[in-house]
Amino acid sequence: xxxxxxxxxxxxxxxxxxxxxxxxxxxxxxxxxxxxxxxxxxxxxxxxxxxxxxxxxxxxxxxxxxxxxxxxxxxxxxxxxxxxxxxxxxxxxxxxxxxxxxxxxxxxxxxxxxxxxxxxx
Amino acid sequence: xxxxxxxxxxxxxxxxxxxxxxxxxxxxxxxxxxxxxxxxxxxxxxxxxxxxxxxxxxxxxxxxxxxxxxxxxxxxxxxxxxxxxxxxxxxxxxxxxxxxxxxxxxxxx
Numbered sequence: 001x002x003x004x005x006x007x008x009x010x011x012x013x014x015x016x017x018x019x020x021x022x023x024x025x026x027x028x029x030x031x032x033x034x035x036x037x038x039x040x041x042x043x044x045x046x047x048x049x050x051x052x053x054x055x056x057x058x059x060x061x062x063x064x065x066x067x068x069x070x071x072x073x074x075x076x077x078x079x080x081x082x083x084x085x086x087x088x089x090x091x092x093x094x095x096x097x098x099x100x101x102x103x104x105x106x107x108x109x110x111x112x113x114x115x116x117x118x119x120x121x
Numbered sequence: 122x123x124x125x126x127x128x129x130x131x132x133x134x135x136x137x138x139x140x141x142x143x144x145x146x147x148x149x150x151x152x153x154x155x156x157x158x159x160x161x162x163x164x165x166x167x168x169x170x171x172x173x174x175x176x177x178x179x180x181x182x183x184x185x186x187x188x189x190x191x192x193x194x195x196x197x198x199x200x201x202x203x204x205x206x207x208x209x210x211x212x213x214x215x216x217x218x219x220x221x222x223x224x225x226x227x228x229x230x
């Protein structure tokens with residue numbers, strides 16, 4: 001079964017860290033770029049980060065640069081989003097999504113169901 | 122920054138509706154436009170990619186087009202299950218990231 005499953009969300013205090021995981025199945029994970037996209041409650045989609053198929057290239061949105069780090073482990077079909085210095089405005093559903101190619105076309109053809117992160121004191 | 126979309130659109134069953142999306146030369150001027158739809162309480166899904174291509178399983182009632190720095194999504198034969206949020210998106214070469222539109226909430230009257 002082709003799919004992506006996120007995990008690791010929860011309720012955390014401002015200033016703390018959290019690591020999200022994205023588990024892939026049913027397709028050659030190492031052939032695709034992986035993105036993280038978030039959606040604040042009642043708001044639109046915001047792109048967060050992308051990592052190339054082999055992990056050699058990665059980019060983050062300005063809103064998370066220096067605080068969030070994207071990584072992947074192709075041997076375990078996993079992608080990660082490590083989030084530091086969390087703020088209230090990071091509260092959102094975080095989706096991982098597959099790029100249609102090995103690089104970064106920005107065409108996201110497969111999405112996970114999302115994991116909710118709430119940053120609150 | 123966001124691509125510009127109307128916040129809302131509506132139509133009656135059977136009608137044809139279009140949703141517009143406009144960007145800049147650094148994003149839409151250089152790359153193809155993708156469209157996603159998001160049913161209430163679910164994850165987004167790819168609806169149209171590379172300006173006008175449909176993934177397998179997407180009905181041909183959905184069609185996309187692009188000209189310069191503007192794009193549009195057309196939905197013909199509107200159905201009640203088309204009621205959703207619709208987002209356009211492109212890869213922005215200057216930001217090295219995906220830019221989404223603000224989303225259009227489609228209501229089927």
